[in-house]
Amino acid sequence: MWSPIVVKKPELSKIQLEGLFSGKIPAIILRSFVDDAYCETVTRRIIDSNHDDFQNGKLNHIGPFLMAYSTKKKEYFEKAQFAKKTFDEIFFDLEDPSKKIFRILSGLFPKHSMRIAQEYQNNYSPYVIRIHKNGKSIPVHKDRVSYEGKDYSLSDIAKQLSCILHIQKSEKGGDLIIYKKNWEKSDEKFRNIDFGYGSDLVSSSESSKISNLRVGDLVIINPNNYHEVTTIYGKLSRITLGMFLGFYTKRQEIVAWA
Amino acid sequence: MTDIIWGNGSEVLSGDSFILNVTHRKNGNKNNYSDTEKIKIVSADLPGFPNNQDEWRPEMLKECVIDSFLKCEINERTGEGTILAKVSHSGVGGY
Numbered sequence: 001m002w003s004p005i006v007v008k009k010p011e012l013s014k015i016q017l018e019g020l021f022s023g024k025i026p027a028i029i030l031r032s033f034v035d036d037a038y039c040e041t042v043t044r045r046i047i048d049s050n051h052d053d054f055q056n057g058k059l060n061h062i063g064p065f066l067m068a069y070s071t072k073k074k075e076y077f078e079k080a081q082f083a084k085k086t087f088d089e090i091f092f093d094l095e096d097p098s099k100k101i102f103r104i105l106s107g108l109f110p111k112h113s114m115r116i117a118q119e120y121q122n123n124y125s126p127y128v129i130r131i132h133k134n135g136k137s138i139p140v141h142k143d144r145v146s147y148e149g150k151d152y153s154l155s156d157i158a159k160q161l162s163c164i165l166h167i168q169k170s171e172k173g174g175d176l177i178i179y180k181k182n183w184e185k186s187d188e189k190f191r192n193i194d195f196g197y198g199s200d201l202v203s204s205s206e207s208s209k210i211s212n213l214r215v216g217d218l219v220i221i222n223p224n225n226y227h228e229v230t231t232i233y234g235k236l237s238r239i240t241l242g243m244f245l246g247f248y249t250k251r252q253e254i255v256a257w258a
Numbered sequence: 259m260t261d262i263i264w265g266n267g268s269e270v271l272s273g274d275s276f277i278l279n280v281t282h283r284k285n286g287n288k289n290n291y292s293d294t295e296k297i298k299i300v301s302a303d304l305p306g307f308p309n310n311q312d313e314w315r316p317e318m319l320k321e322c323v324i325d326s327f328l329k330c331e332i333n334e335r336t337g338e339g340t341i342l343a344k345v346s347h348s349g350v351g352g353y
Contacts, residue, residue, distance in 0.1 A: 068352035070305045130353070138353040148350050150306030189266050191327035191349040193282055229353075 002180055002208050004029050004219075014108045020222040021159055026178040026208035030104075033165060033218035038094060043168045043239060045090045046129060060131040060237075062086055065258055066124070070148050080125035087126070097165055097241055098126045098256050101218070105245075105254060117246065117255035119153045124257035127243040129167075132174065136238075137231040139196030142183040143223035143244065145257075154255060157246035162223035165241040166213050171234025176219065179226040181205040202226050261287040261332040263295065264348055267323030273314040274299045275340070276323050278330060289335070296340045297330055303346035304328075322347075 004027035005016055012030060019025040049062060063083035069076035091097070102114040117124040132138070143162060149155045164176075179202040190201040205226070213219065221227060223244070232238045246255045264282040271277065275298045280291055299314075307322040308314065329348035335341050 065352045067350050070347065070350050071303050141353065148305060148347075185325045188325050188327045189279075189281065193264055193329075193349060195349055195351040195353060 002026055002206050004208060004210055006031055009033065009104060012104060012108065017108065020161060020220065023180060023182070023225070026180070026221065026225065027210060028220040029210070029213065030218040030220070031214070032216050033100070034216045036215060039167045039215045041094065042090055046131065046239060049086050049090060060133070062129040063125045063127060063258060065128045066145065066152065067143065067148050071151060073151050077122040080123055083125055098243060101163055101243065109254065112252045112254050114254045117154045117257040124154070126256055126258065127241050128258035130240050130242060132232050132238045134233060134235070135231065138229035139192060140199055140202055140226050140228045141196040142226050144183055145244065145246065154246050154257060158249040159247040160223060161245045162221050163243045163245060164219045166215055166217045166219070167241060168236060168239035169213070169215055170232040170238040171236050173230050174232040174238040175209055175211040175230045177207055177209045177228050177230065178221055179205040179207045181226050182224050183226065197226065259286065261289055263291050263330050263332065265328060267326050267328055270316050270320045270323065271296070273316050273319060274311070276319060278328065297345065298340050298342050299345045300333055300342050301344045305347055
């Protein structure tokens with residue numbers, strides 16, 4: 001059975017991360033990566049902040065998502081700069097989630113340097129906060145900056161991981177499903193017009209449904225594996241913070257962005 | 259309203275033209291489009307492909323359109339049947 005590994009922060013190992021790259025495991029769940037009080041404070045501040053309406057108001061985001069600006073680099077960096085102020089307010093007096101993630105990784109990759117990605121004088125957005133409301137779902141998709149982010153300098157990374165911090169749970173639904181299938185360019189014939197891929201693409205692939213996530217959990221996946229989020233139900237929005245990690249093997253460097 | 263077709267690039271013919279295997283057509287298109295169309299790019303919004311037409315090369319176009327899922331917003335069809343279109347990478351919006 002293809003199942004995620006559930007670990008506590010100090011137990012995370014490099015071998016487990018390698019398991020994501022090799023496809024041996026679908027996900028690593030870092031249980032209680034942040035505590036309930038942290039999530040409650042962040043949720044309150046998110047609700048009080050201004051959100052970007054995205055995809056004609058169908059989605060609510062704080063911070064830009066690079067893939068939505070694949071050919072609009074200038075606009076992406078402007079939005080990233082603008083979002084910084086909001087992120088500073090949301091995480092005021094709290095440890096920044098990217099620093100928490102870097103701290104854990106530095107134990108596993110002591111020779112690697114870690115930073116938020118930069119391109120010349122421009123800072124990439126460190127993460128994106130997604131507020132998904134009742135009725136929303138995320139179709140089958142992959143995230144692969146080396147394909148869709150060719151205009152950006154970090155598209156030359158060797159490997160990519162995705163970290164998702166669960167800040168608020170929806171009452172029902174919002175489960176993460178990961179498929180044991182990696183993206184190949186020939187899969188592009190299964191693309192949906194607006195976003196993602198038709199479900200036929202993964203219908204015969206083994207999958208892992210993660211429905212036991214708690215507030216404060218951090219999920220790490222290989223985003224080149226197709227994945228989706230089931231429909232969200234209830235008054236409470238599903239609030240997550242997403243951040244990608246890019247690994248430069250020769251340079252021994254890890255960069256983060258959204 | 260502009261006619262729109264979507265599909266995957268299959269064969270590059272020059273620095274600004276290629277064959278599109280059409281998979282989707284906009285509801286309400288004024289004209290009909292076959293399953294395979296020859297597209298000549300009038301403007302491009304493709305990751306990794308320059309905006310400046312003088313820089314367009316067949317090798318670059320190959321890299322950007324072969325198998326890629328593309329949106330073609332149609333300007334017109336020439337007498338020879340080629341479609342002149344604005345071509346962009348479709349379906350990468352986000353979530």
